[in-house]
Amino acid sequence: IEKKALLYTGKAKAMYATNDPEILWVEYLDQATALNGKRKVPIEQKGRLNNQIASLIFKDLAAHGIVNHFIDQPSDYVQLVRRVTMIPLETVVRNAASGSFERKFAVPHLTKFTEPVLEFFYKSDQLDDPFINESQIQALNVTTPATVAEIKRQALQVNQRLTAIFAAMGVQLVDFKIEFGLTTTGKVLLADEISPDSCRLVDSKTGASLDKDVFRKNLGNLTSVYQEVLARLATVEEA
Numbered sequence: 001i002e003k004k005a006l007l008y009t010g011k012a013k014a015m016y017a018t019n020d021p022e023i024l025w026v027e028y029l030d031q032a033t034a035l036n037g038k039r040k041v042p043i044e045q046k047g048r049l050n051n052q053i054a055s056l057i058f059k060d061l062a063a064h065g066i067v068n069h070f071i072d073q074p075s076d077y078v079q080l081v082r083r084v085t086m087i088p089l090e091t092v093v094r095n096a097a098s099g100s101f102e103r104k105f106a107v108p109h110l111t112k113f114t115e116p117v118l119e120f121f122y123k124s125d126q127l128d129d130p131f132i133n134e135s136q137i138q139a140l141n142v143t144t145p146a147t148v149a150e151i152k153r154q155a156l157q158v159n160q161r162l163t164a165i166f167a168a169m170g171v172q173l174v175d176f177k178i179e180f181g182l183t184t185t186g187k188v189l190l191a192d193e194i195s196p197d198s199c200r201l202v203d204s205k206t207g208a209s210l211d212k213d214v215f216r217k218n219l220g221n222l223t224s225v226y227q228e229v230l231a232r233l234a235t236v237e238e239a
């Protein structure tokens, strides 16, 4: 596979075309952003660590029947993925209260939910990714009701498997965000990334944050936290 033209640079990844129209070349970047990109800081090793973490997670999910866009990780910073048409929704699954949920509803930090909470946000840098409900998704023709139903089904499956992976690492999966795309045949396919940038992870013993909240809240060194997540994940995935 050969890397071709730059298609798009996002907050944490750059996407390139390849000589195969079905395959994209993704480069994970050594930077972190917050406040929808308004704060951007270089972070040593972050691209490599997130690429390795996301690749291990995508492989695990595929092995557990959750098909996704991951194809291969040819080098430290590069992932090859299947090309899809992205659906402009962020799907958030929550197992306990944190972040925007905790702020919005003023519930105690890490209150556990009996059932996972599912939320959608409309992807728009201009609008700062506003919350969107299912009838608003239909009103704006974002995607079809059948696709929304399939996204919800897959998101809850992802939550079950991710919860188990992180529990084996001594980590509580508080919440996470995923994104989906449509294949040329109209199938809903898990895409984008799953990493400590997009998950809220808490050490089960100490309660310490093991995710991007360390950067958002200036709690310490992000590189060493992501190194710790990768080390634990590698142990679990090799076992």
Ligand code: C5P
Binding pocket: 090, 092, 098, 099, 100, 101, 129, 175, 176, 177, 197, 198, 199, 200, 212
């Ligand atoms: O901020 P909030 O509590 O709504 O975030 C829920 C989850 O979604 C967190 O794990 C956060 O890291 C993730 N998220 C994300 N990208 C965004 C917004 C939230 O990965 N733009």
